[in-house]
Amino acid sequence: MIIGVLKEIKADENRVSMTPAGVEVLKQNGHTVLVEKAAGAGSGFDDGAYVKAGAEIVDEAADIFSRSKMIMRVRGPMASEYGLLREGQIFFAYLHLAASEKLTHALVRARSINIAYETVQKADGSLPLLTPMSEVAGPMAIQEGAKYLEMAQGGHGVLLGGVPGVDPGTVVILGGGVVGTKAAKMACGLGAKVYVLDIDLDRLRYLSDVMPRNCFLLMSGPATIRDLIRKADVIVGAALVPGARTPKLVTHDMLKTIKKGAVLVDVAIDQGGCFETSRETTHFDPTYTIDGVVHYAVSNMPGAVPRTSTVALINATLPYALEIATKGWEKAAKENPELKRGANIVKGKVTYKAVADAFGLEYCPIDSLL
Numbered sequence: 001m002i003i004g005v006l007k008e009i010k011a012d013e014n015r016v017s018m019t020p021a022g023v024e025v026l027k028q029n030g031h032t033v034l035v036e037k038a039a040g041a042g043s044g045f046d047d048g049a050y051v052k053a054g055a056e057i058v059d060e061a062a063d064i065f066s067r068s069k070m071i072m073r074v075r076g077p078m079a080s081e082y083g084l085l086r087e088g089q090i091f092f093a094y095l096h097l098a099a100s101e102k103l104t105h106a107l108v109r110a111r112s113i114n115i116a117y118e119t120v121q122k123a124d125g126s127l128p129l130l131t132p133m134s135e136v137a138g139p140m141a142i143q144e145g146a147k148y149l150e151m152a153q154g155g156h157g158v159l160l161g162g163v164p165g166v167d168p169g170t171v172v173i174l175g176g177g178v179v180g181t182k183a184a185k186m187a188c189g190l191g192a193k194v195y196v197l198d199i200d201l202d203r204l205r206y207l208s209d210v211m212p213r214n215c216f217l218l219m220s221g222p223a224t225i226r227d228l229i230r231k232a233d234v235i236v237g238a239a240l241v242p243g244a245r246t247p248k249l250v251t252h253d254m255l256k257t258i259k260k261g262a263v264l265v266d267v268a269i270d271q272g273g274c275f276e277t278s279r280e281t282t283h284f285d286p287t288y289t290i291d292g293v294v295h296y297a298v299s300n301m302p303g304a305v306p307r308t309s310t311v312a313l314i315n316a317t318l319p320y321a322l323e324i325a326t327k328g329w330e331k332a333a334k335e336n337p338e339l340k341r342g343a344n345i346v347k348g349k350v351t352y353k354a355v356a357d358a359f360g361l362e363y364c365p366i367d368s369l370l
Contacts, residue, residue, distance in 0.1 A: 001325040002032045004068030006061055007039040010075045012283035014042025014306035015313065017072040017093065020053040022318045027054035031325050034058045034068060043310040065089075070325060074313065075300070076103060076114075085110035088347075090329050092321060094118055097344055098245045098358040099272040104345070108361075111348040113329050118270075119243040119352060120320060120342035127242060128338070129320070131178050132312040136302040138182025138238070141265045142171065144296050145234035146190070148263045148287055154294045156261025158233045161191030168192050172228045174220065174249050174274055175238035176203050179267050181211075183236050188212045195228055225249055230257050237266040237274025243344070244354035245272040252276045252290075260292030269297040334370050 003026060005018045016039050018026075023033045033055040037047060047057045058064055064071065065084035076095040077085060079102065085091065087110065095116040097104045107114050117129035142160075149155035149169065162168030171187040173180045176198035187194045188211065196211070197220035198204055204217040211217070218224055229235055229250060235258070239246055246268040255277055258264075266278040273279075277290050278297045283304050287296050302309035320339060324332045333340040344352040349364035356363035 001069045001328075002034065002067055003321070003325055004058075004064035004071045005033065005035045005039055005055075006064055006071060006073040007036040008042070008074055008303075009061075009078055009080075010300060010303075013075060013300050013303045015074045015300075015303050015310045016040040016043045016045065016306075017074050017313075017317070018321075019043075019310060019314045020045055020049040020055070022314045022321075023050055023053040023055045025318060026322060026325065029322060029326060032056070034064055036061055036064055040310075043306040045310075070321075070329075072317075072321060074303075076100075077106070079106075082106040082110070085112045087111040088113065090115065090324065092117070092317075092324065094270070095344055096270045097352070097355045098243060099270060101359050104350070104355060104359060104361070107345040108348050108350065112345070113343070113347070114345040115324070115329070115339065115342040116243070116344045116352070117317065117342070119344060120338050121242060122338055129313075129316050129342075132316045133302045133309060134178035135182055136305060136309050136312065137267050138179040138184075139186040140301050140304070141179070141183045141236045141238070141267050142186040142190070142234070144286070144298075144301075145171070145236065145263045145265045148294050148296055149233060149261070151261075154261070154287065154289055155263055156233070156259060160187065160233065168214075169233040170231050171195070171234045171236065172232040173197065173236045173238055174225065175240060175268075176200070176207055176217070177238065177240055179240070180236070180238040181207065183238060183267075184211060184215050187234075188215050192234075195232075197224060197228070220249075226254060226257070229254060230259075232258065232262055234263045234265065237264065237268045237278070239268055239274050240271065241354070243352050245358050246274055248274065248276045250275045250277075255291050255293055258291075258293050261294065263294045263296060266295070266297040267301065269299045273297060330370055333366065340366055340370075
């Protein structure tokens, strides 16, 4: 199969969807790899490394689209590229369709095969292609929250860990999944007082066994959220419903009860965000303030640390990409239920129910197309 690796064009996105080491593996299995010029530069991989691994460097993205059977990118197609997608072409990337109606309709019109990293799912419910970036975004949420608590950054001047004789800061984390757990470990390590809220009691029991004593596990609910956000210095939105739009756990009215100069970090902004007042920001312009509360809602947080993020991502995605390329998407989906769950839009049909429900579109079970 001819596999195309596109350069990222989203603002401040420095990751790349394939490393030279990954190219070498694909080549060893008989596949042709086209890499857009300078695609890996932001992650520290120059074109020469890709050529050495066996890739062909291509100057224009349009040529990647026209020549490739499968296209890989960290982020999905941008508006300027909708017209380049071909019928039957496989697009394998983070798509986050439930938060993007325009992209959803564009992929339906293109009749392409769209497999979303974030909905590839194991039988136990885990998300193997989302986990690596969640492992990056969790600690980063605390890192950024601590920075924007500084008064010079718009915060109210609290050191999360405190000092002897002074109370530490309070961190409230909405969601006890991978992002929430990693964020809690970082915040606890700084010495903050940390609350993790989740609706899964079994998950809370597990976390109670592995988290340190300054981490408090509570069942999530509106009353508990209302109570805790009044005390919080940093609130991390880490809730996730796979493939679906994130529920709004903190409303605009609730924002008025939060301390002035506290920081909201919305890691879930890719799927619509946990806070009603969230809007997508960039690494170049990461924050804004509403009712005195600082909002950080960068949609590609791991893109700020691409050397770590890219290698972690390819470690997870490469086996799936190789399976699709070797077997073809239909056989791969039939034989691997994890990949089948990743199919979001296929041949003009919406095959992921949460995406169909988000926009009132007809849902077509993927099995009917295999």
